[in-house]
Amino acid sequence: MNNLSVTGTNGGLFAKPTIGRSEYGRVKVALAPGKGFMDWLRLTANKHLAKRITGGVDHDELMKHYTKEDCWVHLFGTVYDVTKYLDFHPGGIPELLRAGGRDATPLFNQYHAWVNYESFLKACVVGPFIGDLSKLPPPLSPTTSDDTNKLGVPSSLGSDYFDGGFGSRVETLEHGISIENDEWTGLSEPNVIVSLTPVSVKTSINTRGEENSEEHARLRVLIHHFWQSAMEFEFESTQRLTQQKYELIVKKNRVEIRFPALENLEDVLNREKCKIRRRPGSSYHSTKIIDLFRLNHDTLVFSLELPEYTTYRIPLGYHVGVKVRKGKGNLYRPYTPISNPTPHRIDLMIKIYPDGICTPSLEKLQIGDDLVISDPIGDKDFTGWTENSSQLILLSAGSGITPMIDLLERRIQKASNSEVYMLMFNKTEEDIQTVTPDGKTWKLGEIWKTFEGDEKIVLRNVLSAPKAEESEYQLHGRITPELLKTIIPTSSESRRAFICGPDGFIVAAKNALDSLNISSDHVHIFKG
Incomplete structure (x- = not known):
């Protein structure tokens, strides 16, 4: 049974969040067993769940399908039958039904713009949309009582705002400002974004009706602490901060921004001039x-x-x-x-x-x-897995290599004596990403040249349709339990693994890791 509490309120549905929030602060609900991300990938692998309409779907036909038993949506020119996906939707069934029989594109751009929907929903394609989008009704209102965060909207919209500051303390310093919160523990520089943005402020209108303006600067500080909701501190714009260099100092639960060339900032950097938001929209x-x-x-x-x-x-x-x-x-x-x-x-x-x-x-x-x-999107801290595991396994296909590059670099920097196995799956030699073009600097290419043949930092390209013969560092095949066992030795110590790639690859990679007896709790999947 899906753990979803639904009650009627003013004729609408409210889904009670039972897990928490996504990376954007998006409300998530507890899904029933067998209705998770991997379950959906297995269900749809090499299958088509929707009835295709080759001639296309117009607006009149789309609007007929808006119920839990029959739900179609429009997304970027294609119509999808998402009826069977409803139970798998992390935001809950009512949230997805907001777009039933309607254009889901605006909601997608707000909440799921990072998702590779073409791959994720390929089993649900009905056909191309051939109607008039202007004749479709807009999506329904949010079904969650505290639905806030959106991707692609200004940070001044759709966020929690509270005059009390959510336990934060803002204090004026001699040359700047400090922001402190007891809930922050172990802050580091990657947790902090600081921007000093130019702002044109209208100052007057002359007798000819022409506007006069002057350049100000607005200070914004974003704290995206691991495992916690992001918090934004935005100060009123002021001319005094225009083009001023600053220093950022990050302590365990405190952030300081200092302007060495300025003094007496009490009138421009103080709590009264600071708007604090929790779970702000992405800037x-x-x-x-x-x-x-x-x-x-x-x-x-x-x-x-x-x-x-x-x-x-x-x-x-x-x-x-x-x-x-x-x-x-x-x-x-x-x-x-x-x-x-x-x-x-x-x-x-x-x-x-x-x-x-x-x-x-x-x-x-x-x-x-x-x-x-x-702004950077995420809420998890992968430092411990990357630096402290006795065996780190990085499995990627195609452009899924991108998150693995910095993970690999950090591993080399912090734990070069421990084992790391990075397997990069592609189709042909033309797709390989470990070659540095002439005259260019490419991090992965430099790592490959430095550690090719290393016994602890093991790097392998694996090709499914090669044109040349197999070599020690360029293998042939696809990801299978047998392939992993020939490269990665059995270990009784701590092992952690990351996977990134197309849906089919993710399923195969997870199955292969299962054969190595690596717990699902020790595998992270970067979802496309």
Whole structure:
């Protein structure tokens, strides 16, 4: 039985959250046994659950399917029958029914923009949408009483706001501000985002009706503590902070921002001028593409420079939302950044799909163009698994390699004498990501050259449709229990594993790890 409490309120449904919240603060409910992520992948593997309509679905037909027994939704030009997925939806059945018989695209961009829906819902495709979107009714109102956070909306919308500050203490210092909360433990710099954003403030209107303005700056501090709800501290804009350099000091439960060139900041940095939000909406940062190169035939690497007055670090395993302009609207897609050795930069490795919705637009970008990314998204701390396990296993397919690169680097830096096994699955030699293009710096390529043949840091490419003969470090085949057993020795000590790739790969990789007697509690799956 699905552990979902549903009661009527003013004719509507309210789903009682019984687990907590997702990485964005999105309300989640407890799913019944057998209705989890892996269960859905197994159910839909190599199957089609929906009745196809080859001629397409118009708005009149779509609007007929809006009940729990028969639920269709429109998503980016395709109609899906999600009836059988309802019980698997982490946000609960009523939340997904909000989009029944309607256009689900706006809700998807708000709550699930990082999800690879084309792969996740491929078994549910009914057919292309051939109707008029303007004639579809909008999605229903939220069904959860405290539904707050949204992806793609300004942080001033859809968040918890409380004058008491949720136990936070904001104190003015001689040269800056301190923010402290007893619930924060073990804060480190990757938990903190600081931005000093230019703001144009209207000051007056002259007799000719022309507006006069001056440049101010708004200080924003985001604390995304592991395993806790994010908290945002946004101060009123002020001219005094414009283009001012600052120092960030992070202690166990305290953050200090100091402006060495400024004094007497009591009038601009104080508790009364600070708006505190818990579970804020995601804010976005405009970065500059300062380098761009082709890693292989269908993969590009973008090197991005962050704004000058922004402190932005990516915790291990976190991803970002990338805002892509598509026609008159914006789409949001998830990518896992790769740390860059140059401060104030991050890299994105993006596979280009010629018929994709977003990546053709990304392929057109050039050096010097802007690319807008969100705050880091995530809530888990992978440091312990990465640094302290006796045996670390990293399994990826295709572009699923991206979160593994920084995990591997951290392992080498902190536990180089312990075992790590990184297996990268691709189709042909053309898809391999371990080769550094001439004249470029590519982290994974440098790691490969340094540790190829190492007995403890074991790196292998595995190809399913190779063109050349098999070698010691370039194997042939697919992920199977037998393959893993030939590479990864049995260990009675602590073992941890990460998986990232397409749905079918995830299922096969999890089954292979089961054969090594690795507990599901010790396996993390990066969901596409």
